[in-house]
Amino acid sequence: MADPPQIVLLLLLLFPIAAIHSNAEETFDVRRHLSTVTRSLSLSLSSYHVAKDISENSFVPSNIGDQCKPIHLNLVARHGTRAPTKKKMKELEALATRLEVLLENVKEQKSSVQNIPAWLWEWKSPWTGKHKGGELISEGENELYQLGIRTREKFPELFHEDYHPDVYPIKATQVSRASASAVAFGMGLFSNRGNLGPGRNRAFAVTSESRASDIMLRFHDCCQNYKAYRKSREPAIDKLKEPVLNEITQKLVKRWGLNFTLRDVSSLWFLCKQEASLLNTTDQACALFSPTEVGLLEWTDDLEAFILKGYGNALNYRMGVPLLEDVIQSMEQAIKAKEDGLVPGSYEMARLRxxxxxxxxxxxxxxxxxxxxxxxxxxxxxxxxxxxxxxPQKRKWRGSTVAPFAGNNMLVLYSCPTNNSSNYFVQVLHNEHPISLPGCENSDFCPFEVFKEKIASPHLKHDYNSLCSLLSEQSEQTTPTSKFSQILSWFFPSDAAQHQKAEL
Known part of the structure; x- marks a missing residue:
């Protein structure tokens, strides 16, 4: 038997190691790795948990002086957490049937069932029997309601006026989850400002454009050129994902003893995202994957968003010029109102989308x-x-940070009087946190004229109809293809790339 000093030494050596392993396990939370299905509002925190990803880049926000006052706010927000769509609910029902077949095969082959998770034997889709989908759920309502409250508290100078639709216009798409999010936000923003019910709520207007012509908030739906580009690229995206899915599928088959296919693994990953985000369940589908595998699957989702919605092709974001024009116009109108000496409440204070x-x-x-x-x-x-x-390389582009449920950009216009003149600045808050602007020397507090000329104007020289009309783009049809060929070359060696492009 070891003497007491040796025992103490062993305890000192072992417990720190155990603590390190414990902390490593605790720091990985699958709910932070769900790409654009990530919840913006942590279930246990009152602030954005994705803010960790922003703050880790050591960016120090600007110190805005007391002489600077906000005079206008632009908000572009995504809807809150929603239920799976009808199409995805059918996919989960098909997964339940497929799992039954896999488990029955194990029984017939008299294979070992000891490693198979117990939940799989009785699992049914939580959305079985639902006939509609895609709606804003109660968690999503609360995300936007709390965002409304926090926005008013953060900018009391902008939201102390009585409500009027011309002072605080609220716009949403005609999709119900977006308009419901606008209502939830407005209920928080104007809470205790009216006489309706015990919460002293007040009525407010939410306006929408027709889905067929909403080039401001659903520009992707109205842009024929983009729809053609996306349709042509989606099969290629699946090909890019295959190597990762193949690798993970092989590991899952070996780990759990079930003959999963690539399609099964893809559906299980979708189930993981829905369970973790909507039901706060992380010990079922998500537990089938290791943290490393979750990271790879998250990356494939982020890769898809990058190529089809982000920087992978200029058309993806250039078609948003009507929205950017609207933001710049609202700021110019606020500056003119300020220069004309109009009193707050007589002009638009915020534009909320x-x-x-x-x-x-x-x-x-x-x-x-x-x-x-x-x-x-x-x-x-x-x-x-x-x-x-x-x-394991680090990246800035993460769906969980860029566009989670209830994710948002706020562009706050400040007036900073100096020597009897006013200087105007724009601060950008992403998910309520200041973020650097590479187009403004990586500052988050950018002179309005610099923001307009260096960041906005290069995009605003483009016309939405010219970008999106198939007829006007006939001469440039090879551009998306050549750009995507370049993307393929980043993932495949030259010989393989030629074969891959020919196959696609």
Whole structure:
């Protein structure tokens, strides 16, 4: 038997090691790695848990002086957490049937069932029996309601006026989850400002354009050129994902003793994202994957968003020019009202918009967020950027940060009087946190004229109809193909790339 000093030494050596292993396990939370299905509002925190990803880049926000006062706010927000769509619910029902077949095969072959997770034997889709989908759920309502409250608390100078639709216009797409998000936000923003019910709520207006012509918030749906580009590229994206899915499928088959296919693994990953995000369940589908495998699957989702909605092609975000024009126009109107000496409440104080990931993500690209070094100059030249690097390499482009549920960009216009004149600045908050602007020397507090000339104007020289009309783009049809060929070359050696392109 070891004497007491040796025992003490062993305890000192063992417990720190155990603590390190414990901390490593605790720091990995699958709910932070769900790409654009990530919840913006942590279930246990009152602030964005994705803010960790922003703050890790050691960016120090600007110190805004007391002489600077906010005079206008632009908000572009994604809807809150929603239920799976009808199409995806059918996929989960098909997965339940497929799992039954796999488990029955194990029984018939008299294989070992000891390693198979117990939940699989009785699993049914939680959405079985539902006939509709895609709606904003209660967690999503609360995300936007709390965002409304926090916005008013953060900018009391902008939201102390009585409500009027011309002072606080609220716009949403005609998709119900977006308009419901706008209502939830408005209930928080104007809470205790009316006389309706015990919560002293008040009525407010939410306006929408027709889905067929909403080039402001659903520009992706109205852009024929983009729809053709996306349709032609989606099969190629699946090909890019295959190597990762193949590798993970082989590991899962060996680990759990079930003959999973690539399609099975893809459906199980989707189930993991839905369970973790909507049900806060992380010990079922998500537990089938190791942290490393989760990281790779998250990367494939981020890669898809990058190529089809982000910096992978200039058309992805350039088609958002009507929205950027609207933002710049609202700021110019606020500056004119300030210069004309109009009193607050007699002009528009905030322009509030609620839409989708397909809106927020391109808009973030238009103002140059999540770029490194010379990449901002590349997008001004309409060059596709290198895709987000594969784990374990670090990357800025993460769907969980760029466009989570209830994700948002706030562009706050400040007036900073100096020597009897006013200087105007724009601060960009991404998910409520200041973020650097590569187009403004990586500052988050950018002179309005610099923001307009260096960041907005290079995009605003493009016309939406010219970008999106198939007829007017006939002469440039090879551009998306050549850009995508470049992306393929980043993933495959030259010989393999030629074979891959021929196959596609």
């Amino acid at each position: 609620f839409a989708h990931a397909e809106t927020l993500l391109p808009f973030s690209c238009l103002i140059g967020l999540f770029l490194n070094g010379p990449e901002f100059e590349q997008i001004l030249r309409e060059e596709p950027l290198q895709p987000p690097p594969k784990p």
